[in-house]
Amino acid sequence: MSVRRVVRRWGGTAGLALLILLVLQVLGEWVLAGKGIIAAPTHVIEALWDDRALYGANVPTTLETAAKGWAVGNAAAIVVAGIAQSVAWTERPALLLGLTVFSIPGVALAPVLEVTLSGNAPGSVLAGFFVFFPTLILTLLGLRQADPGALLVARAYGAGRWRTLTKVRARAALPGIVTGLSMTVPAALVGAILGEFIGASSGLGVMLIDAMYGAQVDLVWGVAAVTTALALAGYYIVRYVGRLLNPWSPPLDASATASALDLTRRDGRSRLVRIIETLASIGLILLVWWAAIPVFHLSDYVVKNPGDVVNYLVGSSGSAVLSQIGITLADAGLGFCVGIAVGWVLGVLFVVSPATGRAVLPIAFVVSSIPAIVFVPIVTLLLGRGSLSAGAIAAIVTFFPVLVNTMFGLRSASGDTLLFFRAHNASLWQTLWRLRLPIGMPAMLAAARISAPLAVLGATLAEWLATGRGLGYLIVTAFVNSNYTQMWAAAVVLTILSIVFYSVLSVVEQVVLRRLGVAGAPSSGQRAWHTVLARIGGRRERAPEETPQLGNAWFEAH
């Protein structure tokens, strides 16, 4: 009985996984044998065993680097979220900070950190950067989701902002925090490995780079498998501990991230105020950058200030950087388009055919928790060292968040609306076209928006490691050649590119939603809040037209 249920639930997934392994085995063993592209799973396992000492020496380094960054980045995110929630005016700067951190491509950051920090610190900082934003958003979302009734009770008993935060909101935020902590484990590993790519002497990143340049296929696939296993193990351990700490509510659905991002434009402040805030934040970042060099006694040979960067870019050699923009834009754009197209199409497919979704989704999840970085050598082996590889990496990095959020959006049609469509004998296609797609559109577009910086990261990673052109490559060559002004300039341009990409998408998103008439409805959380307020205040919002006139007769009759 229960065996049958397990088979029904996991049978498809297991079958699919076996099939994939079998195909890899056939390809690696016979079809593409010796071509140095695909390693047969059995060979990977053999190699893992043979190289166990190597892994034993390198895995702990990477784990330590990742864990440090993971812990500090998440702690910072939770603290910042708490401050943003309790001190109203800090909210917008906090979200802007998070967004900036999220948009800075790791490829731009890695060399910059390498020249300013030492040891494994760059990897830890990168890991911290990668985990900060998701956890910030999920914590804020959790804090906001506190039951309005419980909040009112707390307030009625005289609890101030701080006590409300600790007694009610912090509890409500736990599911979000657990999701953030678990979801960011793979990202922390990516950060650590990326940090090890340049300058480190040991770690999985070093192994991966060596294996890649030495064309050791078994080793490349082995490192990929080990990293994925570590990411998944970390993910499940954190979830398990989270459930022990917080048994009464399950972790938040990770797909809530994209919808939570609407936090950034939910306030009613005027456009002017928002522009001023944004400019002030940019000014602050520039000021900190400028001041940090003398304050921390950084060498102005390796650390350039904003003035140097601007001078370089407008000067004669600036075109070396500016000419690469188009290439990176094309790489990231290609991957972005493919990634969101695949994510959207699969999302629709999995919602229309839930059985397919149940079978494929766990595999898509495993693929998504493979730290993006290990795809680079594999994809390069498969697709060569051209733009195609860069696009493929960018697509792999973007598709999963888009897929999950699309499914989340398409499924958010209310039960009664679905009943209505069924009672009217609506076809699958009609339900999809007239109900699910419009309802899911905000989540689908939000997912595309948050995928933009990821696409830039994926593309530049591939440029750096594989294609040998574009901003990603330029940054690393500048680093290797000690051309630090060029390195800083390229990093700044790349960051701006990523932020502009994100901003353009959010404008497109708002225009599309307004055109479709989907935007503007208050979120259900807000609505619930208004209802509670209205009830407490003894007033009910009603259109004037609705004032009861005839209804009085009913009362008179009784």
Place this chain on the structure above:
Amino acid sequence: MNLAADMDHPTAGGVVIQGLQKSYRVGGRSFEALQEISLTVASRSFTSLVGPSGCGKSTLLRILCDLEAFDGGRVEIDGCPPHLLRQRHAIGLALQDPALLPWRTVRRNISLPLELARERVSSAVVDELIALVELEHFADARPAQLSGGMRQRVAIARALISNPQLLLLDEPFGALDEMTRQRLNLELLRIWTERPTTTVLVTHSMQEAVFLADQVVVMSGRPGTILAVRSVDLPRPRTVSVLRSPEFHAICDELLEKLFSGGTRAQPVEETVG
């Protein structure tokens, strides 16, 4: 009056339910939600369904519009099984949640069933319905700009657009405040008088049930059975003055007594048909 007309022609159609049986599996055990339900609803008559929460009213309605399979018995609407009716787009449905599409205007929400039936949408027909529910000034508004009561009126107009053979209303005003409900009941009565349609209404208010209906069905729960079926012979067209009549109160009191004496299974007070 409609009821009387149909009693002369018992084969004219309407809803016939005989020995309907429905059980759910909950936690591996079978649980009988509806047991031996037999009921007749005359064509173009109005039937109200009252009963304690969880007694299976919504389940019965879902069976009538083929959203739920049943385990035994017979269900026919105008001589057809529910699934044929559904395939012919001949069912109108309004639920407690108006379930409007927020991105569509009132007009486009109302015409949705015609689109789903791949029928031509005639704006004259839509306008007529908008006028019927008195939303002329809001034809191009979106649901977010309407009050709860107005949204519910849109839902009712939408349920009527395809000229359904069977109109199913599951607590359509359940989420509204008392006064709005009463006002909408009067409107529903007016709309129904203008377009008599075979209607089954689920409600929690006995006054509402009696005031609107030709026949009131009182159910009891666990398992869901029919306690009483009472025909309401108050004259139509009914106005608010009916609410003051002693006959009205007598019927309400009689049925409320049945409802509260529930639990023990009583014989139907009076069989309307047959």
